Amino acid sequence: MTQAIASPDVSTGSRGSRVLGVATLLGLATLLLFAFGPTEPDIRLHPTTGEEIGQFDAVRLLYLHVPLAVLMYVAFVLCAVASAGYLIRRTPWFDTMAHAAAEVGTVFCGLVLVTGSIWGRPVWNTWWEWGDVRLMTTLVLFLMFTGYLALRRATVDPRTAALRGAIVALVAVLDLPLVNRSVEWWENRTLHQKSTLEELKIQDLTLFTLMLGFLVFGLVLTWLLLHRFRVGWLEREDAEHGIASAIAERRAAIDEGDVDAAVGEGT
Amino acid sequence: MRRFLADARLVAAKDLRIEARSRVVLNQVAPFALLVLVLFGFALDADQRTLRAFAPGLFWVAVLLCALLAVQRSVSVEQADGALTGLRLSGISPAALFIGKAAAVFVQLVVLEVLLTAGIIVLYGSEIEQPLLVVATGLLAAVAVACTGTLYGALASGLGVRETLLPILLLPVLAPVLIGATRAFDDALGNAAVDGWAWLGLLAVFAVVATAGGALAHGALVEE
Numbered sequence: 001m002t003q004a005i006a007s008p009d010v011s012t013g014s015r016g017s018r019v020l021g022v023a024t025l026l027g028l029a030t031l032l033l034f035a036f037g038p039t040e041p042d043i044r045l046h047p048t049t050g051e052e053i054g055q056f057d058a059v060r061l062l063y064l065h066v067p068l069a070v071l072m073y074v075a076f077v078l079c080a081v082a083s084a085g086y087l088i089r090r091t092p093w094f095d096t097m098a099h100a101a102a103e104v105g106t107v108f109c110g111l112v113l114v115t116g117s118i119w120g121r122p123v124w125n126t127w128w129e130w131g132d133v134r135l136m137t138t139l140v141l142f143l144m145f146t147g148y149l150a151l152r153r154a155t156v157d158p159r160t161a162a163l164r165g166a167i168v169a170l171v172a173v174l175d176l177p178l179v180n181r182s183v184e185w186w187e188n189r190t191l192h193q194k195s196t197l198e199e200l201k202i203q204d205l206t207l208f209t210l211m212l213g214f215l216v217f218g219l220v221l222t223w224l225l226l227h228r229f230r231v232g233w234l235e236r237e238d239a240e241h242g243i244a245s246a247i248a249e250r251r252a253a254i255d256e257g258d259v260d261a262a263v264g265e266g267t
Numbered sequence: 268m269r270r271f272l273a274d275a276r277l278v279a280a281k282d283l284r285i286e287a288r289s290r291v292v293l294n295q296v297a298p299f300a301l302l303v304l305v306l307f308g309f310a311l312d313a314d315q316r317t318l319r320a321f322a323p324g325l326f327w328v329a330v331l332l333c334a335l336l337a338v339q340r341s342v343s344v345e346q347a348d349g350a351l352t353g354l355r356l357s358g359i360s361p362a363a364l365f366i367g368k369a370a371a372v373f374v375q376l377v378v379l380e381v382l383l384t385a386g387i388i389v390l391y392g393s394e395i396e397q398p399l400l401v402v403a404t405g406l407l408a409a410v411a412v413a414c415t416g417t418l419y420g421a422l423a424s425g426l427g428v429r430e431t432l433l434p435i436l437l438l439p440v441l442a443p444v445l446i447g448a449t450r451a452f453d454d455a456l457g458n459a460a461v462d463g464w465a466w467l468g469l470l471a472v473f474a475v476v477a478t479a480g481g482a483l484a485h486g487a488l489v490e491e
Contacts, residue, residue, distance in 0.1 A: 147432075174476070182442070
């Protein structure tokens with residue numbers, strides 16, 4: 001492992017991740033094609049006036065927003081599970097995984113908020129709706145994980161960062177039901193559809209594209225997680241390698257009888 | 268158990284004695300609390316009707332801002348002269364240490380809440396219609412804020428950026444407390460027809476979870 005760090009061509013890519021990356025890019029292209037091509041805009045006729053109603057082209061955000069939201073929860077649940085795993089097992093694997101999942105999850109969470117806001121403008125006639133349960137819960141989740149990432153960044157000692165990060169991540173996930181409950185009681189309403197799949201009377205092609213969205217963004221999540229995990233792992237190895245080589249240097253100095261260098265004076 | 272409570276009392280008494288002698292919370296945080304109420308007054312155009320309508324929310328935002336300062340203070344007294352190391356070596360269990368620190372913050376918060384209640388009555392013209400609900404909400408919310416604050420104070424302690432990190436970590440977690448306490452006060456001050464006692468239930472759940480979870484997590488934190 002230490003040799004891998006020393007070599008200059010060390011990278012987070014492997015044959016598997018490259019194949020995955022190409023598949024992800026192709027998938028994204030296919031998704032775009034389907035989202036803007038053969039799928040129909042949401043146009044319905046009003047039963048009495050015969051006017052054209054519906055979400056029109058805005059409904060195409062469905063293929064982006066919904067998969068992102070679902071996979072954001074997958075990432076945060078993964079982070080919570082890995083954090084709990086760290087508290088039990090105390091191995092770096094769990095910590096690196098928790099950090100990677102939190103970071104990717106936060107990016108997804110930010111994208112969910114932005115795409116939701118853009119979707120809300122034409123459909124709900126507002127960028128932001130105070131009191132919408134899912135909106136507020138997602139925003140609080142985003143803020144809590146921003147704090148988590150800030151804490152990780154501010155902590156120098158990796159073990160302290162791992163322990164404190166694990167606690168913050170678990171508290172954030174445990175707090176979420178309370179946030180959800182309080183916002184629901186607070187306003188007791190949501191503009192979100194109960195289940196998009198029923199409300200929109202999704203046709204076959206729309207449903208297929210939505211499922212394709214889940215698949216493609218699942219690939220994006222996996223690819224990002226894989227690389228973020230490897231970067232985190234290399235960072236940890238690098239830090240350990242630095243300490244190990246410093247110890248080796250001092251040892252060598254003692255063997256040569258250079259006491260000043262061994263105790264760190266005059267260097 | 269008796270030992271546990273005695274230890275917790277010892278720690279709380281220590282923190283309160285430090286406060287009684289240094290008077291940081293009384294001389295700095297309490298005036299700050301009133302200042303926040305005055306600033307809200309300026310910001311909302313000194314319209315007493317508006318102020319009265321929003322008094323519960325403004326009250327609890329002021330409490331949270333003051334809680335940040337009280338928690339910072341509670342952490343910083345342990346940072347000086349390696350006081351925390353001394354406490355760890357004293358044989359007091361981490362959970363008792365946590366309860367003691369949180370209890371001291373709780374007492375300070377209750378004093379600040381009394382002051383702020385007087386503030387909204389005098390400055391905003393609020394009237395207390397259900398004194399029992401006000402007291403119960405004030406106490407439960409103080410427990411929730413003190414325990415969560417003490418845990419997050421410990422999480423952010425020992426880092427160079429504690430002052431800036433603590434608010435972003437703590438405030439989002441306290442969102443349910445802010446909503447719950449504000450709605451309960453809405454009822455207690457006769458501002459809105461909501462069931463304040465139901466909201467009190469939410470605060471109670473939060474307070475219990477924060478106390479138990481904080482005591483557990485503090486054990487893991489102190490052993491590091």
